[in-house]
Amino acid sequence: MSSVSSQPQFRLTQPPSKVLHLRNLPWECTEEELVELGKPFGKVVNTKCNVGPNRNQAFIEFSDLNQAIAMISYYASSSEPAQVRGKTVYLQYSNRQEIVNNKTTADVGGNVLLVTIEGADARLVSIDVLHLVFSAFGFVHKITTFEKTAGFQVCMLKLIYPTYRCLLVSTQAHSVSDLCRRWCNSPMLKLPLLQKMPWMEETSLGDSCLIVDMFELSVTDDLVTSLILHFSYLLPEHLGPCTLRITYSAHTDLSVKFQSHRSRDYTNANLPVAPSAIDANGMFSVGLDGKKLEPESNVLLASIENMQYAVTLDVLHMVFSSFGPVQKIAMFDKNGGLQALIQYPDVQTAVVAKEALEGHCIYDGGFCKLHLSYSRHSDLSIKVNNDRSRDYTIPNTVMMNPQPSILGQQPVATHGPPAHPYTGAHFAPTTEHHPMMPQPSAGWATGGPPVPHSMPAQMNNNPYLPPGTMPPQMGHGMMQMPSHGGLPHAPAMPPYRPGHMQ
């Protein structure tokens, strides 16, 4: 009936309303500040801020129309414009007569976060990476993920958190410290706690990472919404940068029925693994990225490929000790190859060792390539200590095999590679040097024959062993980890990857 559609969106003169529309506000503006702004002119009965795509608009509602008129009139003739945080704000009558506050449950902070992952490679972010990221702020109880809006790469996940904390990560240190400075002054954040994360030093992120504890986030949870977390430094190298947008979820709990590539319940270790995520062997689940994942274990199963040289118990012990104390090792033959179970005291250490060692060769030149998976065992039963199995937790064992045990081992070229003829006989036996050390790589002993493909090992600088624990000979010849500069990663957080900071 009425031809309202032809009405222009903005008119030069709005009909008066007790609701005022404000624009050009700073995005940090709080409802308290809006009340302060309107108080001189009357009673502010309602406000709404962080409105609009840039979150820089707001509404003020007075109890009486005349109060709104008073405010508009004042600033219309005032030489001092209305300001919030030193920024000029523009006022006009709203085209509505009252503020409708439909705060949903999602706006009141809960213990469940709704996280949107944005970026070209959003769907390649695994649930484990997300778990890692959010574990920095507290114990993550549950995660469920789902895809939204096909075409625009978006994943959503919901995490249950016991507390509300937020990470600020930026590659630009000044932007984070600036943010924090503003937040510290914000009345919204009572008792903001800024703390450096323990891994900051390690990742060289320096001041660009901070955790903010957000207590009493009562006013605008929109603030949380606008938080953007860059966590590309956590992503595998082939992934582009991703951004997290975070809001509160309306949920107070999540229902996770299975552990799968899409959902996890970290509070329930007994939860069954989703049938869809189990392969024929019944032991692998699948990551968000579709990659196969095994359930982690403190026991690693190592199989050794291209075993040109004997891999002894002590060699394995040395290699795997780089990542933490090795409790037990059991070696056995399977399908004509050698396999070994290596037991660490905890899963974490095993994970780190597996990440660092998988696919690498014990000896340079492609010999004795390690393939690692997680064992289903959690505690090996070592019945007897011999050259194939050992329980290092028994003190006697140490006595019987004093350091450096590896050097006492007999080198055996199992297949005697003609291309790289090497035998222990090349080494002159002396009492000082252990003559029969399997030594396919050159350089550990003076006078040792040069051997092709050899590189000094980088097993020294062992973070888990005090300097000098390893005999100097072990600093050479055993193993290199090309992609890691020879050092195992710190277990808690992945390394800083400068190439991905943006």
Added chain:
DNA sequence: AGCACA
């Protein structure tokens, strides 16, 4: 810098 919400 120009009117909100699921």
